[in-house]
Amino acid sequence: MSGPVMTRSGPPEALVVHPDGQPVRAATVDDAEAVAALVHAAYRGEESHEGWTTEVGLVAGSRTDADTVRALVEAPDSLVLLAEDDEGALACCHLTRHDGHAYLGMFAVRPGHQGQGIGRRVLDAASLWARAWGVPDLRLSVLDQRHELIAWYERRDFVLTGESEPFGATAEIGRPLREGLTLLTMSRPVRLED
Numbered sequence: 001m002s003g004p005v006m007t008r009s010g011p012p013e014a015l016v017v018h019p020d021g022q023p024v025r026a027a028t029v030d031d032a033e034a035v036a037a038l039v040h041a042a043y044r045g046e047e048s049h050e051g052w053t054t055e056v057g058l059v060a061g062s063r064t065d066a067d068t069v070r071a072l073v074e075a076p077d078s079l080v081l082l083a084e085d086d087e088g089a090l091a092c093c094h095l096t097r098h099d100g101h102a103y104l105g106m107f108a109v110r111p112g113h114q115g116q117g118i119g120r121r122v123l124d125a126a127s128l129w130a131r132a133w134g135v136p137d138l139r140l141s142v143l144d145q146r147h148e149l150i151a152w153y154e155r156r157d158f159v160l161t162g163e164s165e166p167f168g169a170t171a172e173i174g175r176p177l178r179e180g181l182t183l184l185t186m187s188r189p190v191r192l193e194d
Contacts, residue, residue, distance in 0.1 A: 024125035027080040032069040034089040035080055039064050042108035064106060081125050091122045095129055102130035104140040123156060130190045138190055141183040158186040
């Protein structure tokens with residue numbers, strides 16, 4: 001099996017990554033509706049019960065919307081990575097460069113397709129971008145109640161940093177359904193999967 005390959009067909013925003021043959025590209029504003037629907041389906045929608053990333057019972061409301069995704073796509077030092085199949089948006093994540101590291105968020109795989117290595121390939125693509133940005137690490141936040149998700153990231157060499165913050169109720173991320181929800185920060189050195 002070959003490692004991830006980066007190809008350029010234009011400016012950096014057009015970079016396409018092929019980790020293990022699965023194309024992962026930078027999303028455009030035209031993809032915003034599909035990305036928002038995918039993220040909602042994976043975390044808060046009825047379909048989220050098919051996968052293991054559901055936040056149902058922890059957080060209510062929309063996880064994101066198309067306007068927010070468009071803003072992320074157009075923001076400096078920010079991109080949304082997208083993998084697709086014949087049915088449309090398959091997996092995505094938001095990657096931003098901030099304070100000397102790359103921050104990964106909005107990481108979603110279509111329910112029913114989780115556990116097939118698609119998330120790992122998108123994570124590989126994010127690592128390639130982070131390496132191209134010249135940052136030393138990739139960071140993310142995860143709800144403290146999501147033990148299976150924390151374990152998944154740990155199997156991919158992320159470690160808890162000891163940093164945390166209360167989950168904030170904003171229009172962009174939803175309303176907590178439990179008191180005391182906390183976001184834990186995890187980090188791993190930027191590297192490529194073999």
